[in-house]
Amino acid sequence: MKKILVVFGTRPEAIKMAPLVKEFQKQPDHFHTKVCITAQHREMLDQVLDFFEITSDYDLDLMKPGQNLYSLTIAIIESLKPILETFTPDFVFVHGDTTTTMAASIASFYSKSKVCHIEAGLRTHNKFSPFPEEINRQITGRICDLHFAPTEASKHNLLAENISKKDILVTGNTVIDALFESITRVKNLSTENIENIKKRLFPEQEVILVTGHRRENHGEGFERICQALKEIAKLKPKVKIIYPVHLNPMVQEPVNRHLKDSKNILLISPLSYPEFIWLMCRSKIIITDSGGVQEEAPSLGKPVLVMRDITERPEAVEAGTVILVGTNKERIVNEALDLLDNKERFQLMSELHNPYGDGKACSRIIEFLKARIYD
Secondary structure: OEEEEEEEOOHHHHHHHHHHHHHHHOOOOOEEEEEEEOOOOHHHHHHHHHHHOOOOOEEOOOOOOOOOHHHHHHHHHHHHHHHHHHHOOOEEEEEOOOHHHHHHHHHHHHOOOEEEEEOOOOOOOOOOOOOOHHHHHHHHHHHOOEEEEOOHHHHHHHHHOOOOHHHEEEOOOHHHHHHHHHHHHHOOOOOHHHHHHHHOOOOOOOEEEEEOOOHHHOOHHHHHHHHHHHHHHHHOOOOEEEEEOOOOHHHHHHHHHHHOOOOOEEEEOOOOHHHHHHHHHHOOEEEEOOHHHHHHHHHHOOOEEEOOOOOOOHHHHHHOOEEEOOOOHHHHHHHHHHHHHOHHHHHHHHOOOOOOOOOOHHHHHHHHHHHHHHO
C-alpha cells in the first residue's frame, strides 16, 4: 500500500482536488490517503470541504491578516516539515499554481517524496502574468515526478521543457469532474443567499455574472473593469449584473466606489461553491478573470469574457468558448453587448465543445499511478 498526501490551500484548489481525494478514498487496499490543507482561504475552503464531505487530516491554518507571499511561503515549508517526516508519504499531490503548490513541492522535494502535479503544464511564458502563479507553476514543474496535464497543449509545453513523455498523462481537468458531480446536487438548491438573489430578479431576467480578483488587475485595471460594468448596466437596464465581490480590499474599494449605486448591479458577498455553480447555471454570460471559471463555464453552455491580456488556458480561446478582453473598457462593453444582442453568436458559443475534459480525469490519474506502481 502506498501513502498519499494531498496538499491544497485555496478554494479553487479544493474544488479541483476534492474529486481526486474521493477517488483515492474508494481504494483503501491500494492507497492510504491523507489530506493536508494550508487554509490560504479559510472560510471559502471550509465550505468546499463540507460540500464534498472531506475532512482534513492536517490543518495548518496559515491564513493571517496582512499575509504576504514571503511569510506564507516560509510558513508552508516549515509547517509541512513535521508532517512529511511523520507520515512519510510515497506521493505528494499538489494542484495548479498557488503559493501552497510551489511551497509544498519544495518541502516534498526536501523530504524526498515523489511530487505529482495536477493541472500541470499551463504556461503564459510571462513571469509576471499571472503573478505569482506563472512562476509557481514553473517551479513546481521542475520539481515534480509525475505531470497530469489537462490538455494536449499543456503536454506539449512540458515536452518543450524536456519533461520525459513517460511521466506525463493528459487527463482533462479535474474541475469538470467536480462540476458534473455538483450540477445535479445544486439544481434545486435553496439557501439564504440564493433566495435573496431570486428576490432581486424578474422571471427570465438575463443575468451577467462577474468575478474578479487577480493581482495583476489591481489598481488601474479594476478601475477600467468597474467603469465597463457601469456602462453595460446603463446601456442594458433590464439586465441584472451580479458580482460576488472578493474580500481583498484592493477589489472591494474600487468595486463599491464605482458600482454600489447602480440599480441593476447586485454586489454580494462571496458565495459558497454550490451557490456559485447555481448562479453560473442561472447566468447568460460570465465576465471573469478566474482560471477555473474559464474551464467550467463551457460545460454549462455559458460564453465567457476573460478580463486578462494573456491566459495560460489558450485552448478555450482557440475553441471559441472564451474571449480575451483584458481590462480594456471599450472591449469589455462591446463584447458583452454583442453577446446579449447577437443571438446567433451567443448560440454558437454556448454550443461549442469544452476543451477541458469529460469528467473522467480523476479515474485516469488513479489508473496511471497504479500502473506505475505495479508494473
